[in-house]
Amino acid sequence: MKKLPIDDSLPELLRPRPARRPEPVSRPTRAQAEAAVRTLLAWAGDDPDREGLRLTPQRVADAYREYFSGYGEDAIALLADPVVDDVSDYDDIILLRDIPVLSHCEHHIAPFIGRAWVAYLPGGRVTGLSRLARVVDIYARRLQTQEALTAEIADALDKGLEPRGVAGLIEAEHQCIAARGIRQRGMTAVTMRFTGAFETDQALQARFLRVAGRTAAA
Numbered sequence: 001m002k003k004l005p006i007d008d009s010l011p012e013l014l015r016p017r018p019a020r021r022p023e024p025v026s027r028p029t030r031a032q033a034e035a036a037v038r039t040l041l042a043w044a045g046d047d048p049d050r051e052g053l054r055l056t057p058q059r060v061a062d063a064y065r066e067y068f069s070g071y072g073e074d075a076i077a078l079l080a081d082p083v084v085d086d087v088s089d090y091d092d093i094i095l096l097r098d099i100p101v102l103s104h105c106e107h108h109i110a111p112f113i114g115r116a117w118v119a120y121l122p123g124g125r126v127t128g129l130s131r132l133a134r135v136v137d138i139y140a141r142r143l144q145t146q147e148a149l150t151a152e153i154a155d156a157l158d159k160g161l162e163p164r165g166v167a168g169l170i171e172a173e174h175q176c177i178a179a180r181g182i183r184q185r186g187m188t189a190v191t192m193r194f195t196g197a198f199e200t201d202q203a204l205q206a207r208f209l210r211v212a213g214r215t216a217a218a
């Protein structure tokens, strides 16, 4: 991680803070990534050279490419890209429900799996419904917390579509909770983010939660 230079002439609060997600300065080579997996296999207590594990570093490197393909993809640009459909006479909630979420927690690199509900009240632009699902996927395919994922999706919709408001809700089960320490299965975490009219208009927010079938979470 690249450190920002610290300018001592500025008071503490005014010094530039590193962004939450700095772009990696440089990526290790594929060979280095595979060697790191071998190290972890040995750290787990196994023999990385035994037959069953011989191709595991390769497979894990491939899997990482897939799990984390959201880095470098620009969700805001995707949303801002105009679509041809004319929906200018529609001005009510546009909601996509039950979007599959597969992400990885940034604390344990363990999967968290669930569903997302994303809605916006059109103002500036409208977009294809499939793009809403793409935006969820772009942010899910990064190391995440569920809270940050929910916020990033909502903020991307805000910036990319300039709507009157955005609502986002994610319900997911975290394997790091299910598999470690407290061996509890079936617990899910619910996170929400509301902006604009969804934040200020309680009736609108209640409508979103009702349509999302989440009145109990409200």
Ligand SMILES: [Zn+2]
Binding pocket: 105, 106, 107, 108, 109, 110, 174, 176, 177
């Ligand atoms: Zn975790």
